[in-house]
Amino acid sequence: MTAGYISILLLWTTFLRSRSFRASMTTGLPCLSKNSSRLEIKNGKIYLVRLPDGAISVKRVVLLKENQRLLCQSDNPIYEPFxxxxxxxxxxxxxxLGRIRWVGREID
Structure with a gap:
């Protein structure tokens, strides 16, 4: 996924550019994430994540070790979790940056 995004009224708009979620989302579709959703992280949900190197990515996340580590996963099994x-x-x-709430359809 590229770092092309727009912030509008607590929403992030981005486009999926990677195959890491090919099993559940179509590459090239726009997706919306809700900025306020980052106040309470729900393990196993999909978020717009800023990685330590500054890259922006869409990942399924799990907080680990008393909220000191973040596990990032893709839905496509060819991509290893990190x-x-x-x-x-x-x-x-x-x-x-926010929880993904819509990508061509609503996401729970």
Missing amino acids: EFNIDPAKGIKWYI
Whole structure:
């Protein structure tokens, strides 16, 4: 996925450019994420994530080890899950930009 996104009234709009969610979402579709959804992270849900290198990606996430690590997963099994430490100075809100709520259809 590329880092092309627009912030409009607490929503992020982005386009899926990777095959990491090919099993559940179609590449090229626009998706909306809700900024306020990052206040309470729900394990196993799909979020717009800022990675430690600054790249923006769509990933299914799980908070690990007392909220000090973030596990990122794709729905496409060819992509390996990975995890990284959450910098306490930045906090989880720096990494989680919003929960994906719509991508051509509503997502629970």
